[in-house]
Amino acid sequence: MSWFTNFLTSSIGKKLLMSLTGLFLILFLKIHLLGNLQLLKDDGGEAFNTYAYFMTHNPLIMVISYGNYFFILLHMLLGLTLWSKNRAAKGQAYAVGNHRDTTWASRNMALLGILILAFIFLHMGDFWWKMKTGQTAVVMYGETEVKDLYTKVAESFKVLWIVVAYLIGLLALAIHLYHGFASAFQTLGLNHSKYTPVIRFIGTAYSILVPLGYAIMPIVFYFFR
Amino acid sequence: MSDMKLTVKVWRQKNNATPGKFETYQVMANEHMSFLEMMDVLNEQLVHEKHQPVAFEHDCREGICGACSMVINGQAHGPLQATTTCQLHMRHFKDGDTITVEPFRAKAFPVIKDLVVDRSALDRVIQSGGFISVNTGQAVDGNSIPIEKDAAVKAFDAATCIGCGACVAACPNGSAMLFTSAKISHLGLLPQGKIEHKNRTLKMVAQMDKEGFGFCSNIGACSAECPKEISLENIARMNRSFIGASLTTGKPE
Ligand code: HEM
Numbered sequence: 406m407s408w409f410t411n412f413l414t415s416s417i418g419k420k421l422l423m424s425l426t427g428l429f430l431i432l433f434l435k436i437h438l439l440g441n442l443q444l445l446k447d448d449g450g451e452a453f454n455t456y457a458y459f460m461t462h463n464p465l466i467m468v469i470s471y472g473n474y475f476f477i478l479l480h481m482l483l484g485l486t487l488w489s490k491n492r493a494a495k496g497q498a499y500a501v502g503n504h505r506d507t508t509w510a511s512r513n514m515a516l517l518g519i520l521i522l523a524f525i526f527l528h529m530g531d532f533w534w535k536m537k538t539g540q541t542a543v544v545m546y547g548e549t550e551v552k553d554l555y556t557k558v559a560e561s562f563k564v565l566w567i568v569v570a571y572l573i574g575l576l577a578l579a580i581h582l583y584h585g586f587a588s589a590f591q592t593l594g595l596n597h598s599k600y601t602p603v604i605r606f607i608g609t610a611y612s613i614l615v616p617l618g619y620a621i622m623p624i625v626f627y628f629f630r
Numbered sequence: 631m632s633d634m635k636l637t638v639k640v641w642r643q644k645n646n647a648t649p650g651k652f653e654t655y656q657v658m659a660n661e662h663m664s665f666l667e668m669m670d671v672l673n674e675q676l677v678h679e680k681h682q683p684v685a686f687e688h689d690c691r692e693g694i695c696g697a698c699s700m701v702i703n704g705q706a707h708g709p710l711q712a713t714t715t716c717q718l719h720m721r722h723f724k725d726g727d728t729i730t731v732e733p734f735r736a737k738a739f740p741v742i743k744d745l746v747v748d749r750s751a752l753d754r755v756i757q758s759g760g761f762i763s764v765n766t767g768q769a770v771d772g773n774s775i776p777i778e779k780d781a782a783v784k785a786f787d788a789a790t791c792i793g794c795g796a797c798v799a800a801c802p803n804g805s806a807m808l809f810t811s812a813k814i815s816h817l818g819l820l821p822q823g824k825i826e827h828k829n830r831t832l833k834m835v836a837q838m839d840k841e842g843f844g845f846c847s848n849i850g851a852c853s854a855e856c857p858k859e860i861s862l863e864n865i866a867r868m869n870r871s872f873i874g875a876s877l878t879t880g881k882p883e
């Protein structure tokens with residue numbers, strides 16, 4: 406093996422990949438949220454549909470989004486691999502459990518990840534897959550024919566179980582990131598009494614505000630549109 | 631002196647090839663005993679009854695050797711913070727309590743007998759690089775090598791690790807990162823240890839991986855259970871040293 410594969414397959418190398426893919430996803434989630442908040446504009450979906458059209462046709466964005474799919478897959482596969490290796494490295498569990506000074510989130514990252522994964526499947530299956538396979542109606546804005554994703558979203562968010570599933574997925578994401586955000590910096594080797602409290606604060610704020618931002622959409626559509 | 635009647639559930643296992651199980655014993659102890667003295671009382675009782683005594687490790691009985699490995703009511707070295715089992719006194723329990731005692735659990739720490747586990751994996755991590763290659767001789771003069779205060783303090787904090795393995799026992803992933811990072815920090819922060827720091831880091835991490843310890847999820851159970859309160863900052867230091875060393879050392883031949 407070359408030094409590079411040695412590095413990436415070591416314990417710290419694998420964790421480094423977890424951390425970097427996780428941080429990329431954190432960045433992605435924020436941008437995705439800012440775009441999607443256009444759903445809240447009450448203009449019959451023009452702003453959102455135009456934005457979605459741009460996002461699916463701009464070559465640069467398309468490269469980034471395929472990178473994003475790859476990073477989700479890598480993060481997920483590595484996360485589940487680490488989880489199963491960690492179970493094996495522990496062997497027998499204690500008869501009496503006792504968790505001093507540790508968070509539930511930190512001990513259940515894989516469970517939370519699987520919930521997020523289920524959510525991603527639902528989300529991509531309902532919106533992305535249907536859009537890509539031509540199951541979405543189209544509207545005309547001037548000369549261009551644009552897929553009417555807005556109406557699709559509005560329909561889905563009228564279905565109670567989908568709204569509930571979204572809220573559960575977002576709660577899992579919030580808890581995953583409550584630990585994951587700060588953890589990613591620790592994995593990179595960034596821990597110092599001067600700046601770690603700042604990272605923790607930003608991480609906590611992010612893990613509450615971003616999932617909350619996403620949660621607004623299904624709630625608004627279900628109750629108010 | 632107030633006596634206490636305890637129910638002690640102890641893990642009994644003949645050897646690594648035989649499956650173990652809990653046995654329950656009644657023990658009369660008193661609040662001034664250390665936990666190990668309570669175990670001694672139990673063993674005397676067992677010997678009188680012509681049973682095998684419970685095998686457990688102990689040596690210094692003052693919190694410096696790290697031998698007294700056992701998990702008491704789910705916590706490595708018991709409920710007190712920053713102490714080993716030998717420093718735990720029975721006054722922290724109540725008359726009538728049931729106490730469950732298990733061996734340290736981790737794949738890399740196979741049970742030898744009862745509460746005794748084989749922690750030599752940690753020794754092999756040390757052997758792989760936890761030293762400095764200089765000729766020993768007379769101790770050098772105190773101030774002949776200047777050391778920055780901050781580095782000296784951090785190195786000393788890391789050096790207080792007694793290699794007890796409670797971090798591995800407490801970690802849900804059976805990871806030895808706290809131990810390894812304490813050793814890497816202790817040597818790497820000091821001028822004498824800096825020279826070999828990069829290669830030491832690479833070698834010790836490689837050995838740690840080879841022993842089958844788990845991956846750190848930054849849960850922090852290790853530091854919470856560590857009798858010497860070794861900080862997670864050491865793991866971060868090891869991570870950045872490892873990443874840096876992997877990217878900057880010469881290619882291996
Ligand atoms: C878009 C959603 C996701 C984001 C933003 C995200 C983010 C993160 C971050 C930042 C970490 C911390 C990395 C570290 O400690 O260095 C992490 C850890 C983890 N993630 Fe995710 N994650 C996401 C989805 C998933 C999914 C779908 C799975 C699995 C099915 C998953 C499984 C894990 C696991 C198991 C860990 C713990 C790894 C460990 O510390 O041992 N994550 N995630």
Ligand code: SF4
Pocket residue numbers: 696790791792793794795796797798808809812852855856857858859860
């Ligand atoms: S880091 Fe703490 S718990 Fe781990 S071996 Fe050293 S002293 Fe024991």
Ligand code: FES
Pocket residue numbers: 687688689690691692693694695696697698714715716717
């Ligand atoms: S017997 Fe030495 S630390 Fe407990």
